[in-house]
Amino acid sequence: MTILVTGGTGNIGGALARLLQAANYPLIISSRKGVAEPFKAVKFDWSDPSTFENPFNADPNIDRVFVIAPISGDALEQTKPFFKVAIEKGVKRFVLITATQAEKGDNSQYGKVHEHLANLGVEYTVLRPTWFIENFGQFSHTIRENDEILSVTGKGRIPFVSVQDIAKAAFDALTAEKSANTDYFVIGPELWSYDDVAAALTEVTGRKIVHRLISLEEQLASFKLWMDEEYAIELNTYEGRIASGIEEKNVGHPKAITGKHKLRDYLEANKQLWSKA
Ligand SMILES: NC(=O)c1ccc[n+]([C@@H]2O[C@H](COP(=O)([O-])OP(=O)(O)OC[C@H]3O[C@@H](n4cnc5c(N)ncnc54)[C@H](OP(=O)(O)O)[C@@H]3O)[C@@H](O)[C@H]2O)c1
Known part of the structure; x- marks a missing residue:
């Protein structure tokens, strides 16, 4: 048995690879x-189907695959032929990351991939995380440079989740004896509004950090600067729904996996990320 980790150089995939290695599961990263480094890796590009056999040529024992779907282009068009190749090569189980608001079979990029995977007749788990705690580090420039968090979310709250907790949920789904063959939300242990986060960052940094509301149009324009239009529109819609409490509803949901890591601990441990120096 070998586990292929796509997106293994990224946030979730990297954390997952470390968990698998610590538990002595054979793995390969694409x-x-x-x-x-330090993992075995092969070249793989969602936009280039000629790379889809590379993992299986490098390790013929791959039977489980963790999937971070592409974040540009048509996700279904790109993943569909890969699922086919992987199943032909002996893969029995897939674990796919989508997002809380991407419903199976809806018209979103990830909703379509979810539906396709669920209909393949293989073992699968779809993990639908809410917003990541680590976003505050990855998208830190407005906090660092202007002392502000920009959002369209109003007073809406989010159970921010850590990448470690998402990776742990993926580890469990990949290694469980029996596959769940369903989807789960993956959330953190506490609800936070961006006002709450701004107040916590004010305490952590010693500078006044504010949450400034922007319009959906302003947000969409900024998303379009760094992502495909279709993904920008989807993410803008998802962000817009937070104000009405859509992410709060996942707390206590029977299909929610709730992580342990807390946002405040992340802010304390990484305060240099928002330092002006
Ligand atoms: N951030 C959030 O709040 C949030 C919330 C819910 C869901 N999500 C979802 O979580 C996922 C992001 O996870 P993440 O943060 O772990 O990702 P990430 O850190 O952005 O890493 C993306 C990974 O994808 C790989 N990749 C990018 N383009 C590729 C391509 N054309 N072919 C093959 N591999 C490619 C990258 O590897 P190389 O560069 O080495 O090729 C990298 O390992 C996305 O699906 C996103 O929609 C995010």
Whole structure:
């Protein structure tokens, strides 16, 4: 048995690879460069189907695959032929990351991939995380440079989840004796509004950090600067729904996996990320 980790150089995939290695599961990572030290890795690009057999040529024992779907282009068109190749090569189980608001079979990029995977007749789990705690580090420039968090979310709250907790949910789904063959929300243990986060960042950094509301149009324009239009529109819609409490509803949901890591601990441990120096 070998587990293929696509997106293994990224946030969730990297954390998952470390968990698998610590538990002595054989793994291989795919990445566009084909390098993911200290792990074995192969070249793989969603936009280039000629790379889809590379993992299986490098390790014929791959029977489980963790999937971070592409974040540009048509996700279903790109993943569909890969699922086919993987099943032909002996893969029995897939674990796919989508998002809380991407419903199976809806018209979203990830909703379509979810539906396709569920209809393949293989073992699968779809994990639908809410917003990541680590976003505050990855998209830190407005906090660092202007002392503000920009959002369209109003007073809406989010059970921010850590990448470690998402990786743990993926680890469990990949290694469980029996596959769940369903989807789960993956959320953190506490609800936070961006006002709450701004107040916590004010305490952590010692500078006044504010949450400034922007319009959906402003947000969409900024998303379009760094992502495909269709993904930008989807993410803008998802963000817009937070104000009405859509992410709060997942707390206590029977299909929610609730992580342990807390946002405040992340802010304390990484305060240098928002330092002006
Ligand atoms: N951030 C959030 O709040 C949030 C919330 C819910 C869901 N999500 C979902 O979570 C996922 C992001 O997870 P993440 O943060 O772990 O990702 P990430 O850190 O952004 O990493 C993306 C990974 O995908 C790989 N990749 C990118 N383009 C590729 C391509 N054309 N072919 C093959 N591999 C490619 C990258 O590898 P190389 O560069 O090495 O090729 C990298 O390993 C997305 O599906 C996103 O929609 C995010």
